[in-house]
Amino acid sequence: MYDLMIEPEDEDTAWCREEVEGALQAIGLEVTEEGFIAANAEGTVWVDVGSQEGPDVLVIAVRTREDRRVETIRQAMDIAFYLAQRLSGVVIDMQLGGRVLPENRDWIEAEFLR
Structure with a gap:
């Protein structure tokens, strides 16, 4: 799995959801x-917004299978950045342990495919 987390600026979980x-x-x-969404036809990218029955904490994850295809990581990043923009939030790369800026996308793709 490859996870990109979206950290919303607003802490109002109902509004964010x-x-x-x-x-x-x-x-x-x-x-x-259950809060899972297949984000592409191949089922290699998912968005996880968590269960509505869960705690009042919202963690949004864009997850991919490690199928080693460039288009998979690009689809995941497109969705993650789209959601982060809508939430005035940031994208966090869980494997590299830090914030991802839009201008670093090529570097992230290279790390994922290494």
Whole structure:
């Protein structure tokens, strides 16, 4: 798995969840009750917004299978940056342990495919 986390600026989890669901619906994705969404036809990219029955903490993860394809990591990054923009938040690379800036995308792709 390759995880990109989105850290929203706003701590209002109800607002963030509504905003994420609206953003995902705008690009043709639907949130299940478990909070997982297949984000591409191959099933190699998922968005996890957590269960609505869970604690009042919102962690948004964009997850990929390590299928070693450049397009998979690009799809995940596109979705992660789109959600971060909608939430005025930041994208955090869980493998590299730090914030990802849009201008560092090529470097992240290279690290993932190494």
